[in-house]
Amino acid sequence: MRYLWCLALAALGSFGLVWLWVATMPMAYMDPEYPSWRAKQVLLDRCDLGEILIVGDSRAAADILPNLLPTTATNLAVGGGESIEAFAVLTRALTCPSAPRLVIVSFDPGHFNRADMFWDRSVRFGFVGGADLTALQTASLATGDLSVYAGRQADGMPASLRDVLYTIRFPPLYFADLARAAGGLRWWRNQHTLATTLAARGQYHFGTAAGSDVVALDGHLTAFRPLPILDLYFDRILALLAARGIEARFMPMPVNEATWQQIHPEVRSAFAAYLASYERRYPLFHVAQDVTPHWPNRFFGDRFCHLNPDGAERFSRLLAQRLQDAPPSTQNEAQNGWLSETGRDASARVLPISKRGS
Amino acid sequence: MPFNSFLFLLGFLPFVLVGYALIGRLGDGWAKSWLIAASLLFYGAWAYRFLPLLAISVGGNFLLLRLMDRNDRVGGLVALGLVLNIGLLGWFKYAAPAMWADPILPLGISFFTFTQIGCLLDQAGSSNQPPPRARDYALFVLFFPALTAGPILSAREMLPQFARPGGWRLTSDTLATGATLFIIGLLKKTLLADPLASFVAAGFTDPAALSLLPAWQTAAAWSLQLYFDFSGYTDMAIGLAWMFGIRFPQNFDQPYRARCISDYWQRWHMSLTRFLMNNIHAPLTLAILRRRRQYGLPINQAAQQRAGGFLTMIGMPILVTMVLAGVWHGPALTFLLFGVYHAGLLLMNHGWRLWRAPPLPSLVGVGLTYLCVLVGAVLFRAGSVADAGALLAGMAGLHGFTMSGVDGGAADSHPAVMAVWIAGLYAIVWLAPSTRQLMSGSGFGWRPTPHWAMAMGCAATLGVLASGGTGEFVYFHF
Numbered sequence: 001m002r003y004l005w006c007l008a009l010a011a012l013g014s015f016g017l018v019w020l021w022v023a024t025m026p027m028a029y030m031d032p033e034y035p036s037w038r039a040k041q042v043l044l045d046r047c048d049l050g051e052i053l054i055v056g057d058s059r060a061a062a063d064i065l066p067n068l069l070p071t072t073a074t075n076l077a078v079g080g081g082e083s084i085e086a087f088a089v090l091t092r093a094l095t096c097p098s099a100p101r102l103v104i105v106s107f108d109p110g111h112f113n114r115a116d117m118f119w120d121r122s123v124r125f126g127f128v129g130g131a132d133l134t135a136l137q138t139a140s141l142a143t144g145d146l147s148v149y150a151g152r153q154a155d156g157m158p159a160s161l162r163d164v165l166y167t168i169r170f171p172p173l174y175f176a177d178l179a180r181a182a183g184g185l186r187w188w189r190n191q192h193t194l195a196t197t198l199a200a201r202g203q204y205h206f207g208t209a210a211g212s213d214v215v216a217l218d219g220h221l222t223a224f225r226p227l228p229i230l231d232l233y234f235d236r237i238l239a240l241l242a243a244r245g246i247e248a249r250f251m252p253m254p255v256n257e258a259t260w261q262q263i264h265p266e267v268r269s270a271f272a273a274y275l276a277s278y279e280r281r282y283p284l285f286h287v288a289q290d291v292t293p294h295w296p297n298r299f300f301g302d303r304f305c306h307l308n309p310d311g312a313e314r315f316s317r318l319l320a321q322r323l324q325d326a327p328p329s330t331q332n333e334a335q336n337g338w339l340s341e342t343g344r345d346a347s348a349r350v351l352p353i354s355k356r357g358s
Numbered sequence: 359m360p361f362n363s364f365l366f367l368l369g370f371l372p373f374v375l376v377g378y379a380l381i382g383r384l385g386d387g388w389a390k391s392w393l394i395a396a397s398l399l400f401y402g403a404w405a406y407r408f409l410p411l412l413a414i415s416v417g418g419n420f421l422l423l424r425l426m427d428r429n430d431r432v433g434g435l436v437a438l439g440l441v442l443n444i445g446l447l448g449w450f451k452y453a454a455p456a457m458w459a460d461p462i463l464p465l466g467i468s469f470f471t472f473t474q475i476g477c478l479l480d481q482a483g484s485s486n487q488p489p490p491r492a493r494d495y496a497l498f499v500l501f502f503p504a505l506t507a508g509p510i511l512s513a514r515e516m517l518p519q520f521a522r523p524g525g526w527r528l529t530s531d532t533l534a535t536g537a538t539l540f541i542i543g544l545l546k547k548t549l550l551a552d553p554l555a556s557f558v559a560a561g562f563t564d565p566a567a568l569s570l571l572p573a574w575q576t577a578a579a580w581s582l583q584l585y586f587d588f589s590g591y592t593d594m595a596i597g598l599a600w601m602f603g604i605r606f607p608q609n610f611d612q613p614y615r616a617r618c619i620s621d622y623w624q625r626w627h628m629s630l631t632r633f634l635m636n637n638i639h640a641p642l643t644l645a646i647l648r649r650r651r652q653y654g655l656p657i658n659q660a661a662q663q664r665a666g667g668f669l670t671m672i673g674m675p676i677l678v679t680m681v682l683a684g685v686w687h688g689p690a691l692t693f694l695l696f697g698v699y700h701a702g703l704l705l706m707n708h709g710w711r712l713w714r715a716p717p718l719p720s721l722v723g724v725g726l727t728y729l730c731v732l733v734g735a736v737l738f739r740a741g742s743v744a745d746a747g748a749l750l751a752g753m754a755g756l757h758g759f760t761m762s763g764v765d766g767g768a769a770d771s772h773p774a775v776m777a778v779w780i781a782g783l784y785a786i787v788w789l790a791p792s793t794r795q796l797m798s799g800s801g802f803g804w805r806p807t808p809h810w811a812m813a814m815g816c817a818a819t820l821g822v823l824a825s826g827g828t829g830e831f832v833y834f835h836f
Contacts, residue, residue, distance in 0.1 A: 004530055006808045007818070010813075171823055
């Protein structure tokens with residue numbers, strides 16, 4: 001019996017110690033992308049957000065450098081982000097004393113079509129919390145679309161139990177990170193990344209190669225069919241912003257030439273039609289004319305069509321210029337197409353704000 | 359509910375142990391009933407829709423056993439039992455996949471069916487043995503540690519344990535030994551087998567793209583994943599049974615240390631090998647020998663050394679047995695080829711002995727046997743014969759000699775990291791003591807001391823930690 005007592009005590013004691021470590025020291029072991037997500041949470045917690053918010057997926061996270069924009073902006077887009085994460089972030093951001101004037105929304109078509117790394121990133125990193133998960137469960141049941149909520153069932157756990165385990169940072173869910181960090185050797189690197197991302201106001205790079213001609217997922221999509229749950233949350237984002245009188249602009253991020261040539265025409269047209277339908281419903285929501293802009297391959301840093309540092313800087317300077325020319329609430333049709341190198345660049349026809357009078 | 363899932367580790371197992379400890383005080387019958395209920399819960403939590411099938415299978419076989427006891431026409435009843443059991447298995451394993459696109463195989467159907475077939479045959483072979491009591495038989499077939507992936511239990515060995523009149527109590531001795539065995543198995547599964555899974559899957563996704571080194575890495579990683587997965591499962595199943603005072607037969611004995619292929623089959627999935635030997639190979643061999651004798655043909659060693667005799671008396675039973683062993687895994691051509699391939703190896707093995715060729719040095723024997731097993735493992739895992747051929751071609755250098763690796767989707771699946779990892783696993787396979795040796799208590803072996811308790815407690819934590827997101831056992835698919 002003494003053996004069993006010792007065994008149980010050792011098991012409980014060691015498990016408790018690991019749990020304490022997991023709960024209190026995520027920067028020591030978490031995935032290298034975690035500190036970038038953490039930086040966004042810090043900015044949110046501080047309500048240090050500025051006038052422009054960027055929400056969306058990894059391309060938005062990498063491509064838009066808030067520091068180059070003409071006014072204070074914060075990039076709250078995250079890798080693998082879907083409308084669910086964006087809605088959660090905006091809900092939190094709008095509890096801050098000063099609301100943003102403009103929200104830039106950007107998802108590639110694939111992030112409407114399929115669940116990405118919701119559990120592996122958004123939930124595990126604590127970006128989406130218990131209340132968000134409860135709301136997602138309700139919405140998933142209401143829409144009958146469990147593709148995101150019940151998307152990860154390999155562990156055999158009921159989804160509700162899984163929510164609780166993530167909320168309490170149950171150590172086995174973090175074991176892979178612990179093992180790869182040898183327990184805690186990622187502390188210094190993660191702290192550096194946190195500081196860098198905070199300084200960049202939420203922007204962080206993915207690929208940094210000097211070019212990529214790999215066809216990204218967009219080029220392999222055969223149809224654009226938004227998941228009901230992602231569609232619902234996209235609608236919620238726009239409804240939330242409309243209710244607060246905040247302008248929202250959908251800005252698709254560019255893809256490389258190689259991908260653009262492979263994008264199915266039906267995907268392009270269906271994506272544009274989908275966004276246009278929302279543009280009609282929400283007067284403060286505007287969509288760029290070209291929903292699949294494309295840039296030369298040399299501006300891309302990886303196979304997922306993330307802009308490399310040069311590309312991101314170029315894109316952000318262009319964005320800054322256009323925001324200067326047509327700041328929030330002065331959008332007109334002339335802005336359409338400016339994101340595309342090959343699209344109709346109508347910025348010349350935008351009347352600068354200084355010449356518009358009041 | 360796999361043994362390595364949170365639900366099992368932190369919910370089901372503690373619940374069943376506590377319930378067993380409490381209900382066991384009421385008497386043996388209560389303890390057995392509790393274990394039957396727990397086993398049904400275990401199965402139902404996983405595959406509730408097949409609970410009626412399981413109940414019909416157990417009830418039907420039990421009914422046959424009772425009829426055999428009261429009836430003189432035992433042979434006819436056994437034949438009926440065989441037809442029904444094999445028919446059921448054949449329907450779900452072979453007919454359903456041919457008729458529907460994505461049929462669901464009832465969990466553990468091979469194992470509970472084989473266990474019951476063995477019981478029918480045992481009962482038929484022993485004239486004076488009374489049939490088991492209903493509760494003992496139900497527990498024998500349903501006992502959750504063996505229900506889903508074996509070991510295949512022999513009625514002759516195991517029924518007396520399930521029918522024993524006393525000892526249905528949780529004791530510290532059995533719990534300590536069982537828990538230790540279980541923890542060792544959990545570590546093998548979660549720390550050694552599962553980390554290889556994504557690398558192996560990536561390699562087998564496009565084997566034609568693999569050059570020499572990645573092809574060998576993929577094959578080696580798969581053979582090691584399979585080894586530690588099954589070894590881990592076996593330790594866990596034996597440990598679980600031990601906790602309740604039941605001793606399961608040995609099912610895994612360092613098969614990659616086998617010196618020849620027949621030695622390998624006596625070490626790998628030993629309960630299946632024994633089932634096939636007792637119920638297919640031996641009866642078939644006896645039938646052939648009787649037939650030859652009937653026709654006045656010689657059956658001695660000299661006759662076996664002649665081509666005709668060899669093929670008839672040795673080749674035929676082995677080929678039939680191994681082909682059945684192969685297709686038992688599923689209705690795929692790769693499994694058929696796996697069976698034929700191993701039959702060929704066994705025939706070479708028998709021929710070598712029969713013609714008294716000099717035995718190979720141990721190291722050469724072990725190395726050669728492992729290489730043969732590795733090739734068979736590729737056939738076993740590949741999605742198609744073409745994929746298996748592509749990987750084997752890569753291993754032969756026909757896809758070039760570049761060092762391009764397998765993209766397993768994680769940084770730790772880098773070829774160099776994998777090479778070190780694989781080398782470490784081979785060291786465990788060939789140098790470390792087996793679980794049985796470790797538990798024997800000799801030398802540095804396990805003893806129920808506080809030091810061992812502390813070590814196993816920390817190991818349990820490690821095993822539970824590593825169980826997050828791990829996969830099913832490979833043999834759950836059969």
